[in-house]
Amino acid sequence: MATDNRNIHRKIGRSTTRTKCPAPFLSKTYDLLEEQEEENNNNNNNIKVVSWNGEGNGFVVWCPDEFSEVMLPKYFKHNNFSSFIRQLNTYGFKKVASKRWEFHHEKFQKGCRHLLAEITRKKCEPSVFPTYLNPSKKSTLLLARNNQENTTRQLLMEENQNLKKEKMELQLQIAHFKTLEMKLLQCLSQCVENPHNKTRRLF
Amino acid sequence: MATDNRNIHRKIGRSTTRTKCPAPFLSKTYDLLEEQEEENNNNNNNIKVVSWNGEGNGFVVWCPDEFSEVMLPKYFKHNNFSSFIRQLNTYGFKKVASKRWEFHHEKFQKGCRHLLAEITRKKCEPSVFPTYLNPSKKSTLLLARNNQENTTRQLLMEENQNLKKEKMELQLQIAHFKTLEMKLLQCLSQCVENPHNKTRRLF
DNA sequence: GGGAATATTCCC
DNA sequence: GGGAATATTCCC
Numbered sequence A, B: 001m002a003t004d005n006r007n008i009h010r011k012i013g014r015s016t017t018r019t020k021c022p023a024p025f026l027s028k029t030y031d032l033l034e035e036q037e038e039e040n041n042n043n044n045n046n047i048k049v050v051s052w053n054g055e056g057n058g059f060v061v062w063c064p065d066e067f068s069e070v071m072l073p074k075y076f077k078h079n080n081f082s083s084f085i086r087q088l089n090t091y092g093f094k095k096v097a098s099k100r101w102e103f104h105h106e107k108f109q110k111g112c113r114h115l116l117a118e119i120t121r122k123k124c125e126p127s128v129f130p131t132y133l134n135p136s137k138k139s140t141l142l143l144a145r146n147n148q149e150n151t152t153r154q155l156l157m158e159e160n161q162n163l164k165k166e167k168m169e170l171q172l173q174i175a176h177f178k179t180l181e182m183k184l185l186q187c188l189s190q191c192v193e194n195p196h197n198k199t200r201r202l203f
Numbered sequence C, D: 001g002g003g004a005a006t007a008t009t010c011c012c
Helices: A007-013 A024-042 A064-075 A081-090 A113-118 A135-193 B007-013 B024-042 B064-075 B081-090 B113-118 B135-193
Strands: A050-052 A058-061 A101-104 B050-052 B058-061 B101-104
Touching: A024 A050, A024 A064, A024 A113, A064 A081, A135 B135, B024 B050, B024 B064, B024 B113, B064 B081
Parallel strands: none
Antiparallel strands: A050 A058, A058 A101, B050 B058, B058 B101
16 A cells, blocks of 8 residues: 555544645645646656646546556545546536546636635535434434424314404404494483383394 | 455445445454465464464464555555554454453354354443544533523523413402402392491401 | 545546 | 544644
């Protein structure tokens, strides 16, 4: 196993001064391009394996097979092109051509190593559950949690409904009492004014 | 980079028939011991680097430096003893001696490769939040979620309180009406019976 | 020892 | 492309 003298990046990368230091993957990919660029310049006759693109705002893997077999193991712990692509996607790079392996990232540009520290890993959508729970367990937990929440809400809503119904009934009673009071008062007034009338008919 | 023909374990390991297949780390560690055992038997004069212990219910790394530099890279993508230990801990192995690197696991025994599939990774305590969220973000989310739940409940509870208060007031009104009705009726009856009495005093 | 970030692999 | 499991690293 070749010793990896780029580990220094990683060591600093994990420290609390993270803002100063890009992720190891980014530094290594940048290193790879810079070192390959130098080699490309020295041997104009050779076919390029990987290089910055014309504008210097992205890079192209010209020979994926050679890149994977020869270059990847020099910088990473594997020789799989797909793992390299997976990392590019993780850090938000975009494939910008359909017929060649050209990738862009706003903050990944030739001569701008200082921009690397501004590139962050894409975050997955926040899930409220740890990844090791299988979907069935997740649904069970979801149901449990929802059930608990729903039970409280359900009880409150039921109570609300009942209270509203009771209120309506009470208001209805009051309406009847008001009518009754009115009639009684009417009746009384008639009674007082004409004590000998039959007032019962009001009821 | 040496190709790793043990990846077959991994490929199967990720399939849905996971129960049949141990984690790659376990298979590799078992392979390593079996292959080293054979080498130990062939060269009795050599110092052992790693071997099963006497009972066959654990193993001993006799020479950590040589083990790390020579054997680890043959089976894993690193040469760090501490990473190997980290994996052992992840899978629940216990260090059982203070003066040498001897590790046990109930299901990791000489001649019992079939037990490996029963060894599982230790799970961290279920956190409701993804690990990438820092504590401050976690509290914010917690508060947000709680706020949302609390808002609903709070509103329902407030509505409930108001409804109960209104109900009480309505009942009070009804009580007054009942008193009033009673007095009016009393009054009326007096009025009818003794039309010339002063009935107003009842009010 | 183990939590957590990053890397690598596998799979959809 | 990206979710998720496992591996490797870093740090407490």
